[in-house]
Amino acid sequence: MNSNDNNNMVAFIGWHEGSAGLVHSWLEKTGNYQITCFIHTDDNPPVINKIPRPASQFSYPQNSKFKGLPFICRSNWPQYLKSKGISKVLITTPDSSERAHQIMVALEAGLELVNAIHPSALIMEDAILGKNIIMHANSFLGYRAELHDGVILNTGAQVDHHCVLGKSVTIAPGVVMASNVNIEEKCTVYTAAVIKNNITIKNNSIIGAGSVVIRDVEENKIMVGVPAREKSE
Amino acid sequence: MNSNDNNNMVAFIGWHEGSAGLVHSWLEKTGNYQITCFIHTDDNPPVINKIPRPASQFSYPQNSKFKGLPFICRSNWPQYLKSKGISKVLITTPDSSERAHQIMVALEAGLELVNAIHPSALIMEDAILGKNIIMHANSFLGYRAELHDGVILNTGAQVDHHCVLGKSVTIAPGVVMASNVNIEEKCTVYTAAVIKNNITIKNNSIIGAGSVVIRDVEENKIMVGVPAREKSE
Amino acid sequence: MNSNDNNNMVAFIGWHEGSAGLVHSWLEKTGNYQITCFIHTDDNPPVINKIPRPASQFSYPQNSKFKGLPFICRSNWPQYLKSKGISKVLITTPDSSERAHQIMVALEAGLELVNAIHPSALIMEDAILGKNIIMHANSFLGYRAELHDGVILNTGAQVDHHCVLGKSVTIAPGVVMASNVNIEEKCTVYTAAVIKNNITIKNNSIIGAGSVVIRDVEENKIMVGVPAREKSE
Numbered sequence: 232m233n234s235n236d237n238n239n240m241v242a243f244i245g246w247h248e249g250s251a252g253l254v255h256s257w258l259e260k261t262g263n264y265q266i267t268c269f270i271h272t273d274d275n276p277p278v279i280n281k282i283p284r285p286a287s288q289f290s291y292p293q294n295s296k297f298k299g300l301p302f303i304c305r306s307n308w309p310q311y312l313k314s315k316g317i318s319k320v321l322i323t324t325p326d327s328s329e330r331a332h333q334i335m336v337a338l339e340a341g342l343e344l345v346n347a348i349h350p351s352a353l354i355m356e357d358a359i360l361g362k363n364i365i366m367h368a369n370s371f372l373g374y375r376a377e378l379h380d381g382v383i384l385n386t387g388a389q390v391d392h393h394c395v396l397g398k399s400v401t402i403a404p405g406v407v408m409a410s411n412v413n414i415e416e417k418c419t420v421y422t423a424a425v426i427k428n429n430i431t432i433k434n435n436s437i438i439g440a441g442s443v444v445i446r447d448v449e450e451n452k453i454m455v456g457v458p459a460r461e462k463s464e
Numbered sequence: 465m466n467s468n469d470n471n472n473m474v475a476f477i478g479w480h481e482g483s484a485g486l487v488h489s490w491l492e493k494t495g496n497y498q499i500t501c502f503i504h505t506d507d508n509p510p511v512i513n514k515i516p517r518p519a520s521q522f523s524y525p526q527n528s529k530f531k532g533l534p535f536i537c538r539s540n541w542p543q544y545l546k547s548k549g550i551s552k553v554l555i556t557t558p559d560s561s562e563r564a565h566q567i568m569v570a571l572e573a574g575l576e577l578v579n580a581i582h583p584s585a586l587i588m589e590d591a592i593l594g595k596n597i598i599m600h601a602n603s604f605l606g607y608r609a610e611l612h613d614g615v616i617l618n619t620g621a622q623v624d625h626h627c628v629l630g631k632s633v634t635i636a637p638g639v640v641m642a643s644n645v646n647i648e649e650k651c652t653v654y655t656a657a658v659i660k661n662n663i664t665i666k667n668n669s670i671i672g673a674g675s676v677v678i679r680d681v682e683e684n685k686i687m688v689g690v691p692a693r694e695k696s697e
Numbered sequence: 698m699n700s701n702d703n704n705n706m707v708a709f710i711g712w713h714e715g716s717a718g719l720v721h722s723w724l725e726k727t728g729n730y731q732i733t734c735f736i737h738t739d740d741n742p743p744v745i746n747k748i749p750r751p752a753s754q755f756s757y758p759q760n761s762k763f764k765g766l767p768f769i770c771r772s773n774w775p776q777y778l779k780s781k782g783i784s785k786v787l788i789t790t791p792d793s794s795e796r797a798h799q800i801m802v803a804l805e806a807g808l809e810l811v812n813a814i815h816p817s818a819l820i821m822e823d824a825i826l827g828k829n830i831i832m833h834a835n836s837f838l839g840y841r842a843e844l845h846d847g848v849i850l851n852t853g854a855q856v857d858h859h860c861v862l863g864k865s866v867t868i869a870p871g872v873v874m875a876s877n878v879n880i881e882e883k884c885t886v887y888t889a890a891v892i893k894n895n896i897t898i899k900n901n902s903i904i905g906a907g908s909v910v911i912r913d914v915e916e917n918k919i920m921v922g923v924p925a926r927e928k929s930e
Contacts, residue, residue: 249858249876253840256822285861285879285897288823288841351819353584353601356489357521368819369837369855371602371619374486375521387837387855387873389602389620391637392482395518404857405873405891407620407638407656409673410482413518423873423891423909425638425656425674431518440875441891441909441923443656443674457674457690457923586817586834589722590754604835604852607719608754622835622853624870625715628751640853640871640889642906643715646751658871658889658907664751676889676907690907690923 240267241345242312244333245323246277246292246302250383254323254347254365255298261350267317268301270308272333277304309340319343322363322381327417328435331399334363334381344380352384355392370402373410391428403440415450424459473500474578475545477566478556479510479525479535483616487556487580487598488531494583500550501534503541505566510537542573552576555596555614560650561668564632567596567614577613585617588625603635606643624661636673648683657692706733707811708778710799711789712743712758712768716849720789720813720831721764727816733783734767736774738799743770775806785809788829788847793883794901797865800829800847810846818850821858836868839876857894869906881916890925 241264245251255266269292271277279291292302305311312320320342324330337344344362348354352366355373361380366372370384373392381399384390388406396402397416406420409428414420418432421440432438432448439455439462448454453462474497478484488499502525504510512524525535538544545553553575557563570577577595581587585599588606594613599605603617606625614632617623621639629635630649639653642661647653651665654673665671665681672688672695681687686695707730711717721732735758737743745757758768771777778786786808790796803810810828814820818832821839827846832838836850839858847865850856854872862868863882872886875894880886884898887906898904898914905921905928914920919928 253821253858256840282895284859284877286841286843286859286877287825289859355486355601359520368821368839373601373619374489375519377519386839386857389638391619392486393517393519393522395520404875405855409637409655411517411519422875422893427655427673429515440893440911445673588719588834592753606834606852607722608752610752622871624852625719626750626752626755642870642888644750644752660888660906662748678906 238265238316239263239319240265240317241319241321242266242268242270242308242317243321243323244270244272244308244337245325246271246297247323247325248290250325250365251323252290252298253367254321257349257368258321258347262347264319264345266300267315268303269297270312270320271302271304272306272308272336274304274306309337309342312342313340319345321345321347321365323365325383325401327381327399327401327419330363330381330383330401331417334399361398367404379416397434471498471549472496472552473498473550474552474554475499475501475503475541475550476554476556477503477505477541477570478558479504479530480556480558481523483558483598484556485523485531486600487554490582490601491554491580495580497552497578499533500548501536502530503545503553504535504537505539505541505569507537507539542569542575545575546573552578554578554580554598556598558616558634560614560632560634560652563596563614563616563634564650567632570596594631600637612649630667704731704782705729705785706731706783707785707787708732708734708736708774708783709787709789710736710738710774710803711791712737712763713789713791714756716791716831717789718756718764719833720787723815723834724787724813728813730785730811732766733781734769735763736778736786737768737770738772738774738802740770740772775802775808778808779806785811787811787813787831789831791849791867793847793865793867793885796829796847796849796867797883800865827864833870845882863900 246269322333346364348366349368352370357375358372359377365383369387371389377395379398386404388402391410394412401419403422405423408426413431415434420438424438424442426444433450436452442459443457444459479502555566579597581599582601585603590608591605592610598616602620604622609627612631619637621635624643627645634652636655638656641659646664648667653671657671657675659677666683669685675692676690677692712735788799812830814832815834818836823841824838825843831849835853837855842860845864852870854868857876860878867885869888871889874892877895879897881900886904890904890908892910899916902918908925909923910925
């Protein structure tokens with residue numbers, strides 16, 4: 232790491248194998264970035280719940296390394312990165328609210344947010360992308376659709392024409408969104424949920440896996456089922 | 465516009481931003497056609513319901529223009545086009561019945577119907593395509609599957625092997641159809657509906673968004689839910 | 698057929714038009730294999746139920762031919778193939794249990810199992826593939842996901858990162874599987890079913906079309922609906 236600010240070095244904020252680890256597996260091969268380190272945004276190392284997993288390959292941070300790169304635990308990470316001459320970051324944190332917060336911190340510190348678009352993702356004409364967008368493999372962004380800062384589109388997720396996704400919205404694999412859908416800030420739409428055209432989903436709401444949304448959704452709701460209804464607890 | 469009949473000029477019938485507008489955004493870049501005008505098939509301009517929309521970019525016809533091209537309102541549009549030397553048309557009208565009607569009018573007038581296949585669409589071996597087929601981005605047509613005149617496959621719709629879709633069938637984004645499905649004329653299958661293999665859906669029926677069809681469907685039905693049942697009103 | 702063992706000749710075990718027939722339509726064009734014959738693993742010809750089908754093109758075995766190639770009915774097929782100098786096979790049998798059995802027979806006879814991966818399929822970094830894997834058009838295998846011998850991923854099926862699919866699992870078109878899913882041997886997941894992340898589905902279970910699996914599934918179960926529940930009979 233040198234102190235030259237005009238470089239292609241990127242720090243990843245976050246260390247989850249299915250987000251930071253996965254994007255790390257393809258970003259350098261497909262773009263101009265060199266990933267330099269992974270950051271945990273606290274001075275204490277994360278407490279990691281190593282549940283049994285089916286896969287034979289799964290990476291956790293350990294001994295101050297993650298995926299062969301430095302794993303750095305610092306609450307003052309923006310200052311640390313700048314002192315190392317690293318001005319570009321990608322916030323990979325899966326949780327929408329945490330991601331939104333870390334994006335704000337990075338922007339306030341004058342760090343540059345980069346995008347990570349897998350080469351198999353398809354972006355149609357006149358689509359608008361903010362900063363810190365992650366588009367995973369086979370994801371789709373339609374004609375004149377708009378992704379605000381911090382949106383994640385997971386594998387094969389379809390965001391059709393004229394949809395607008397607010398800040399730090401998280402879209403899980405296989406979600407299908409018809410046209411003119413409006414999803415406000417920090418919502419999460421889980422695996423393979425379906426959203427009818429012209430629907431609005433307000434701030435911080437959650438759509439369950441496999442749900443089918445056919446009516447507008449208010450703020451802070453958890454919606455599940457076909458058609459999606461508020462989850463009773 | 466000149467009167468040379470052996471040319472690549474195409475008139476679009478229809479003016480909906482999510483159909484004509486969307487296809488306009490990619491057709492010229494991906495094929496040999498030059499789009500010359502948009503046609504409204506009535507002598508009076510359309511009454512347009514400009515509902516509020518999330519997207520910052522949305523085009524409506526106005527001042528006799530749509531997307532920078534002439535917007536022409538004529539009930540005798542086939543004669544008009546021929547008088548201008550335009551012999552090729554693409555009927556983009558979203559409604560299945562209207563589209564079927566306009567296709568018939570175009571054919572009776574001796575106009576040539578063209579296809580619009582997005583380059584990301586995948587067509588397997590021995591598939592059969594009629595005329596005035598629109599295959600949007602990432603749509604899929606399986607081995608030996610057949611699309612009759614006027615079929616629209618929207619974003620990421622999968623029509624698997626040996627399926628047959630009748631005239632002017634409309635398939636919304638993310639629909640998944642297993643093999644050997646038979647959908648008769650002018651049916652509409654809405655967003656991300658699923659159709660089991662070997663199912664027949666008869667003329668003019670409608671399948672709701674997110675529905676799962678596991679039994680044959682008679683004519684003129686509206687089916688919704690998992691599994692799909694006739695909609696009660 | 699000659700007796701040179703170092704060749705690219707492959708025999709297909711199975712003769713279903715939607716499996717053997719479909720893979721035959723693209724395998725030679727996309728790889729190094731020459732398909733030499735189709736095998737029915739019994740000394741008597743199959744009894745074929747020729748139901749009416751919508752498609753105008755549909756191939757059945759007849760007069761000892763299937764798709765223009767020899768159609769051979771032999772219970773001692775491994776010995777027969779070896780006597781003809783054919784050492785490579787692809788088991789295309791749709792049924793998971795039959796496929797598992799035929800794979801075992803082929804391996805015991807010292808035949809080589811080949812894979813059939815359509816060029817439009819996407820395989821992410823560090824994915825692990827066994828033998829006799831069929832990945833149909835637009836199927837997806839995620840980062841560090843694992844397919845054991847005999848797995849079939851049908852059209853557009855998504856198997857996300859760190860999933861593990863056991864021997865002879867069959868995944869129908871449009872299935873969406875989130876991350877860290879564990880599907881044990883000989884399970885079948887039907888059209889467009891959805892499986893939440895971290896789910897385990899034990900041996901020989903069946904997931905119905907359009908179902909949404911949000912809880913672990915025991916052995917030998919048939920699960921249907923949203924959320925998926927054991928099928929009552």
